Amino acid sequence: MPDRTFYLVSLGCPKNLVDSAGLATLLQRVGFTAAATLEEAGLLIVNTCGFIAPAREESLATLQELAQAKRPGQRLIAAGCYSQRCPHELTDAVPGIDGVIGTRRWMDILTLVEQLEAPLPAVGKDRERRQTPVCHLPDTPTVGQDVQGVPRVAVQGTSAYLKLADGCRRSCAFCAIPLIKGTGVSRPPDAILADARWLAERGMQEIILIAQDSTDYGYDLKQASPLPRGERGEEQEVIRSLADLLERLVPEVPEVPWIRLMYAYPGRITEHLIETMASHSQILPYLDIPLQHAHPDVLRRMRRPAGVDDVRRTVERLRVAMPDIAIRTTFLVGYPGETEAEFQALLDFVADMAFDRVGVFTYSHEAGTPAARLADDVPPDVKEERRERLMEIQQPISLAKNQALVGRTLDVLIEGQGDGLSVGRSYRDAPEIDGLVLVQAALPVGGILPVCITAALEYDLIGEP
Numbered sequence: 001m002p003d004r005t006f007y008l009v010s011l012g013c014p015k016n017l018v019d020s021a022g023l024a025t026l027l028q029r030v031g032f033t034a035a036a037t038l039e040e041a042g043l044l045i046v047n048t049c050g051f052i053a054p055a056r057e058e059s060l061a062t063l064q065e066l067a068q069a070k071r072p073g074q075r076l077i078a079a080g081c082y083s084q085r086c087p088h089e090l091t092d093a094v095p096g097i098d099g100v101i102g103t104r105r106w107m108d109i110l111t112l113v114e115q116l117e118a119p120l121p122a123v124g125k126d127r128e129r130r131q132t133p134v135c136h137l138p139d140t141p142t143v144g145q146d147v148q149g150v151p152r153v154a155v156q157g158t159s160a161y162l163k164l165a166d167g168c169r170r171s172c173a174f175c176a177i178p179l180i181k182g183t184g185v186s187r188p189p190d191a192i193l194a195d196a197r198w199l200a201e202r203g204m205q206e207i208i209l210i211a212q213d214s215t216d217y218g219y220d221l222k223q224a225s226p227l228p229r230g231e232r233g234e235e236q237e238v239i240r241s242l243a244d245l246l247e248r249l250v251p252e253v254p255e256v257p258w259i260r261l262m263y264a265y266p267g268r269i270t271e272h273l274i275e276t277m278a279s280h281s282q283i284l285p286y287l288d289i290p291l292q293h294a295h296p297d298v299l300r301r302m303r304r305p306a307g308v309d310d311v312r313r314t315v316e317r318l319r320v321a322m323p324d325i326a327i328r329t330t331f332l333v334g335y336p337g338e339t340e341a342e343f344q345a346l347l348d349f350v351a352d353m354a355f356d357r358v359g360v361f362t363y364s365h366e367a368g369t370p371a372a373r374l375a376d377d378v379p380p381d382v383k384e385e386r387r388e389r390l391m392e393i394q395q396p397i398s399l400a401k402n403q404a405l406v407g408r409t410l411d412v413l414i415e416g417q418g419d420g421l422s423v424g425r426s427y428r429d430a431p432e433i434d435g436l437v438l439v440q441a442a443l444p445v446g447g448i449l450p451v452c453i454t455a456a457l458e459y460d461l462i463g464e465p
């Protein structure tokens with residue numbers, strides 16, 4: 001009888017974590033159990049990331065490590081975005097891979113496992129075929145499909161990611177996500193609300209709403225069918241946007257103190273959304289808006305919204321409505337054709353806007369994207385130098401923002417403790433990408449507690465109960 005244990009490694013973004021949780025749930029539903037170590041497992045799964053070159057390198061290295069350590073009888077499956085995008089590249093580079101399944105059909109994991117567990121034919125061409133990796137990559141894969149009884153969430157302590165949609169209908173020139181995931185598909189509102197209730201029943205303190213573009217939620221639902229009407233012909237109350245969804249979500253889970261919103265697209269932050277965030281204390285005054293650049297010409301080459309003044313007005317409206325709001329953004333430097341003058345405009349913009357959190361990445365060609373047809377004409381050392389210069393602009397801004405909090409009391413979600421110290425996050429900190437609050441006391445893990453801020457570092461805060 002096949003070994004019914006599995007060991008799963010999830011790489012990449014929180015959206016991958018949700019898919020990994022779905023994979024695990026489906027396996028456990030048919031009797032698999034999660035192994036503590038790869039040595040104890042019969043089935044090894046790596047949910048890969050294929051977004052950019054460094055992520056693919058990490059995925060490849062992880063697969064190679066597991067393939068080299070694989071003992072007789074173990075099976076290794078490559079799943080996720082890299083598998084969807086370049087399946088043969090993976091199988092050529094890692095001979096020990098037994099099966100491949102893409103991110104668009106993760107819900108078919110049991111079908112793939114059944115194929116891998118089927119007895120090998122004694123002789124003949126069927127046996128030869130089974131000695132090559134089994135690839136489950138349908139010609140017409142779907143995206144955004146729910147599986148009954150499988151919440152689209154990933155729980156981490158008393159925080160959880162909840163996926164609103166999958167795929168993306170944006171056409172950013174540098175981004176491979178639409179090639180990997182397909183167009184944007186919103187999940188049904190009732191399914192999202194049911195998942196939120198499921199999390200609330202399990203004592204979650206924070207629900208983090210994620211999608212490739214959260215602010216695009218509901219667009220495809222509106223396009224798919226006309227709005228329902230009542231007996232007199234008037235439009236009935238329906239969820240048409242992210243703001244509508246939030247209005248329904250808040251009363252569904254009153255016991256969840258924090259609801260955090262990630263990945264807002266420039267130009268899609270409506271007055272309705274701002275008003276909704278400002279009027280509900282459960283919705284944290286935090287927003288992640290990946291802007292990518294601040295020079296209109298670069299943004300046009302990126303096929304991104306080029307209205308920099310519109311961004312300024314949106315940020316101002318957010319700050320007026322929620323004076324304590326923490327705004328995070330990311331920028332891409334070294335994009336094809338980026339001149340020193342264009343980069344200087346970005347430096348000036350970051351200095352002027354004083355964002356709370358900034359992430360900076362260097363551009364690299366991604367095969368199949370429109371930008372890959374352009375000359376990659378900014379040298380690697382210039383890209384890295386520009387990344388460092390931009391972070392040098394942001395660091396004193398971040399420090400000043402943190403220093404302004406000294407003497408204030410913030411609610412902190414405690415996530416760990418030891419040696420008389422505790423570590424947690426405030427409303428200003430999304431998991432893994434933002435700062436931490438270091439508390440000089442041993443506090444209960446999993447609760448949200450008031451902490452007086454006593455000192456500030458560039459990215460982290462120090463406090464006491």
